[in-house]
Amino acid sequence: MHLNEGRQKSRSLRRLERRTPKGRVVVHYIQKNPSKARCAGCGKVLHGVSRTHSNKLSKLSKSERGPSRPHSGQLCSFCSRNAIINKYRNLFSLSKK
Numbered sequence: 486m487h488l489n490e491g492r493q494k495s496r497s498l499r500r501l502e503r504r505t506p507k508g509r510v511v512v513h514y515i516q517k518n519p520s521k522a523r524c525a526g527c528g529k530v531l532h533g534v535s536r537t538h539s540n541k542l543s544k545l546s547k548s549e550r551g552p553s554r555p556h557s558g559q560l561c562s563f564c565s566r567n568a569i570i571n572k573y574r575n576l577f578s579l580s581k582k
């Protein structure tokens with residue numbers, strides 16, 4: 486028996502029981518996936534945004550990472566549409582004065 490390291494005692498890592506070729510069962514400690522991205526405006530779960538860590542994003546294909554429009558990963562499509570409309574409304578009203 487060996488002493489467990491502090492990081493292995495913590496539940497911040499996901500545990501996977503894997504059988505080795507020899508038949509021994511070992512525990513693999515794996516980084517947990519972050520929670521689903523939510524809209525900053527209305528709090529809805531964002532569709533199409535990957536749940537992987539940013540250090541693993543390069544392994545995904547471009548379409549698996551998420552939408553490529555402005556405010557993607559921050560606002561849902563409805564809120565980002567409103568944000569863009571409000572931005573240009575404000576610009577227009579300022580230039581009229």
Ligand SMILES: [Zn+2]
Pocket residue numbers: 524525526527528529560561562563564565
């Ligand atoms: Zn929203």
